[in-house]
Amino acid sequence: MKFIEVNEMVKEFRTGHSVVRALNDVSFSIDEGTFNVILGPSGSGKTTMLNMIGGMDTLTSGSMNIDGRDVSNLSDAQLTDYRRNYVGFVFQFYNIIPSLNVFENVDLVKNLGGSDFNTKEIIESVGLGDRMYNFPQDLSGGELQRVSIARAICKNPKILLCDEPTGALDTKTGQTVLQILSSMATKYKKTVIVVTHNSKIEAMGDQVIKIKDGNLEDVIQNKNPKKTTEIEW
Numbered sequence: 001m002k003f004i005e006v007n008e009m010v011k012e013f014r015t016g017h018s019v020v021r022a023l024n025d026v027s028f029s030i031d032e033g034t035f036n037v038i039l040g041p042s043g044s045g046k047t048t049m050l051n052m053i054g055g056m057d058t059l060t061s062g063s064m065n066i067d068g069r070d071v072s073n074l075s076d077a078q079l080t081d082y083r084r085n086y087v088g089f090v091f092q093f094y095n096i097i098p099s100l101n102v103f104e105n106v107d108l109v110k111n112l113g114g115s116d117f118n119t120k121e122i123i124e125s126v127g128l129g130d131r132m133y134n135f136p137q138d139l140s141g142g143e144l145q146r147v148s149i150a151r152a153i154c155k156n157p158k159i160l161l162c163d164e165p166t167g168a169l170d171t172k173t174g175q176t177v178l179q180i181l182s183s184m185a186t187k188y189k190k191t192v193i194v195v196t197h198n199s200k201i202e203a204m205g206d207q208v209i210k211i212k213d214g215n216l217e218d219v220i221q222n223k224n225p226k227k228t229t230e231i232e233w
């Protein structure tokens with residue numbers, strides 16, 4: 001059994017009399033501890049898919065198994081538990097608390113999640129050892145995104161979901177952030193899923209899931225995923 005199994009996932013949004021089918025019979029699976037890229041143009045259904053895997057929204061039909069458990073029909077309370085125990089989120093905008101320094105921002109989430117990770121070690125692992133006690137206002141966009149990765153990892157989730165994590169960053173800073181995200185799969189055995197419309201990132205994925213107009217277009221396995229430094233940006 002695969003770590004994540006999505007079977008014939010359908011998601012429809014109803015607004016008034018109209019129905020938008022954002023995902024149409026999508027099926028794929030994901031191995032634990034791998035770096036996955038969900039690739040597709042704007043409006044193709046990437047965020048909808050990420051929200052489903054992250055337990056932030058529910059399927060219209062189909063099923064989803066995660067770590068051997070059917071999570072497609074959970075109650076609100078069970079979904080909250082699932083999100084708390086399984087999922088870390090990294091968004092395009094960082095949602096860092098401005099009145100807390102880097103250490104405090106990460107440590108707060110670590111304590112809420114009750115993990116026994118070492119906060120300092122995690123901050124060092126994203127390359128911010130020398131910014132530990134700086135406040136968000138003193139940090140660049142790339143550094144803030146690294147704080148948000150440290151914060152997501154600190155609660156020790158099994159799955160790290162990243163929605164356009166480099167969308168607000170310049171190319172070089174984006175590369176650093178992507179390399180750190182990919183190291184989270186190799187170093188901490190997290191299952192990392194990055195949603196993007198940037199096809200350059202495709203080469204980095206152990207697996208690439210391509211969607212278009214809500215349909216699964218292709219699933220590609222990369223035997224030799226590239227490092228950011230090996231990709232021409």
Ligand SMILES: Nc1ncnc2c1ncn2[C@@H]1O[C@H](COP(=O)(O)OP(=O)(O)OP(=O)(O)O)[C@@H](O)[C@H]1O
Binds near residue numbers: 022040197
């Ligand atoms: N809450 C909602 N109500 C109605 N329609 C929605 C809702 N959320 C998403 N959609 C529609 O579902 C489709 C897929 O949206 P989604 O945000 O998943 O795409 P995306 O690939 O992430 O796009 P982008 O890259 O622009 O963020 C779009 O047509 C969108 O308008």
